[in-house]
Amino acid sequence: MDRPVHRVSMGDPWSRQVHPDIASERYTQSFDVERLTNILDGGAQNTTLRRKVGTYLQGLETEATYDADTQEFVLHSPSITAIKWWPGDLGRSATHALVQAQLMCSGARRGMHAFIVPIRSLQDHTPLPGITVGDIGPKMDFEQTDNGFLRLDHVRVPRENMLSRFAQVLPDGTYIKLGTPQSNxxxxxxxxxxxxxxxxxxxxxxxxxxxxxxxxxxxxxxxxxxxxxxxxxxxxxxxxxxxxxxxxxxxxxxxxxxxxxxxxxxxxxxxxxxxxxxxxxxxxxxxxxxxxxxxxxxxxxxxxxxxxxxxxxxxxxxxxxxxxxxxxxxxxxxxxxxxxxxxxxxxxxxxxxxxxxGSTLQKSFPQSVAYLTAPDLARCPAHRAADxxxxxxxxxxxxxxxxxxxxxxxxxxxxxxxxxxxxxxxxxxxxxxxxxxxxxxxxxxxxxxxxxxxxxxxxxxxxxxxxxxxxxxxxxxxxxxxxx
Structure with missing residues (x-):
């Protein structure tokens, strides 16, 4: 199943690391900043943001196609295998998801990027148009976490909803790369x-x-x-x-x-x-x-x-x-x-x-594996157990x-x-x-x-x-x- 998705969760302690990214980009958002701030920063409901990821990231099927006419991204799950599966708190609790999708803009495939996607109404908590979401059922443990599934049917979000620290899409659809693909x-x-x-x-x-x-x-x-x-x-x-x-x-x-x-x-x-x-x-x-x-x-x-x-x-x-x-x-x-x-x-x-x-390698070689450059140990130098x-x-x-x-x-x-x-x-x-x-x-x-x-x-x-x-x-x- 197509699994990478970030989600808003209820009091999850694993998510503190995402906040700096959200905070640094919040000023560009076109949606209701105060309400989303309350959701992402743990306001009255003590909510936080985290990420749930599958294994085969390059094979993600969910697409985010940029529409330059409306300056929106259209997120779509093209097949049943593109359904997001397993993210915690997605089943019943989350109101927004930070979805990993394959970006399509300027006629080219740009790789995996993250998008803030509203999935439930902030008024009555019902799924929004184009959103199919639910609980995946009982598990061996973590029953307090409502792991769920998510399918997107041509859901539109503003251009500003893409997290843009390492890549940007300009209003005309021009793609600007600011980091390496691995930064995702x-x-x-x-x-x-x-x-x-x-x-x-x-x-x-x-x-x-x-x-x-x-x-x-x-x-x-x-x-x-x-x-x-x-x-x-x-x-x-x-x-x-x-x-x-x-x-x-x-x-x-x-x-x-x-x-x-x-x-x-x-x-x-x-x-x-x-x-x-x-x-x-x-x-x-x-x-x-x-x-x-x-x-x-x-x-x-x-x-x-x-x-x-x-x-x-x-x-x-x-x-x-x-x-x-x-x-x-x-x-x-x-x-x-x-x-x-x-x-x-x-x-x-x-x-x-x-x-x-040689010495040139030592300066750039990863220190955690520096032992790969050390002379081979011919025999153990220990003479007694205490050594x-x-x-x-x-x-x-x-x-x-x-x-x-x-x-x-x-x-x-x-x-x-x-x-x-x-x-x-x-x-x-x-x-x-x-x-x-x-x-x-x-x-x-x-x-x-x-x-x-x-x-x-x-x-x-x-x-x-x-x-x-x-x-x-x-x-x-x-x-x-x-x-x-």
Missing amino acids: YLSMVVTRVELLLGEITPLLQKACVIAIRYSVIRRQSQLRPSGPEAKVLDYQTQQQKLFPQLATAYAFHFLANNLLEFFHRSYSAILNRDFSLLPELHALSSGAKAMVADFCTQGAELCRRACGGHGYSKLSGLPSLVTRVTASCTYEGENTVLYLQTARFLIKSYLQAQASP FLHPELYTRAWAHVAVRLIQDSVHHLQTLQQSGAEQHEAWNQTTVIHLQAAKVSCLSAEAKRKLFCFPSRLACWENPSSAIIPQPCSVAALISLPKL
Whole structure:
């Protein structure tokens, strides 16, 4: 289904990032500014704006054709497969949608652009002419969100309703490009970053708190003859289940904070028409969202199981956490698709490193994959187990594994292409190994050093816990090594 659509939602915390774009363009709008401002900025109804996106963006069928005579865009869903499907709050609540559509103007197809489209009356909330909208039915969770569908039948909106930060259409239909086509993906990027901090990681954190508190209170059997019943948390097997999840929750919190900082830095550059960081930002946010969603989903379920029968009871709060975090593996990009987006960036970066070795490359090479330019680690320098407590060692170990898998991935791809396979076929035949390389890279040493470096800033705190906080990040890194 044709899914990309922004929507006005009731109190959705995932949408804060869209407001600056709306605010900067609001002065150009021809519709009722005060009423729309109330809708978009969270006035009396505490409404916000967000974006819901499908996977195959280039294949969007919804069209926005510019009519120069009336200075309007005509938005139309040409087929049943062009129906927008899944956007939250679209089913019953939203009054406006920010719809992604293929822009047609001056006789040419201009790619995906965003348009503010009124979909329900502000007087009686009925669908407006040309709008077919409704609820898609019950789901595994998120029942409070009325996910819906939307079909547009030659719906006209003013020219000013197109968001125009990176592209403009003049009254006569002249198209002016102000950015790269990839700039259309920015809202997806920031949504993923915000989700890591505001939705996905907190679900694992809550599951850890519930399971560990339960394990402190619950007593079962004896650790020694004639002794009292032991706390469940005293058993090593319970510690092995829960402590890695707690460490992972801390690590992901710092990772998300650091990634958010990188986004702000990249976005500042983008506003100055410098798009050089956008590919790296897209790759990092895609891989991080997929990795965090996978680990948090597995971790929350493990916490639920660690609570025995009580974990199966809805009164524990764990079942709802598990079903909610499970959705994160699908929304804002299915995880396998996102990993493969990261894989494309890794392959391109590796080939760039091989083609342009030397100091010139170091200045322009993406820092998150700088390990691709480092000398190969011939053998592990550790002599005893305690050596692995040093971040420098396990980060090098992670980097070594990542480089070897990326090398293997590129080798298989090039071998198929050299044997005569077309590029798309060679890619499809090697996606499994690309997927593994991307997963390891997301967990790699260099990425952890850069994305988990946030705890090191706590050293300046006059707080005893500042010396302890970095330890969970090391635990999270080390427990993942045996899984490779």
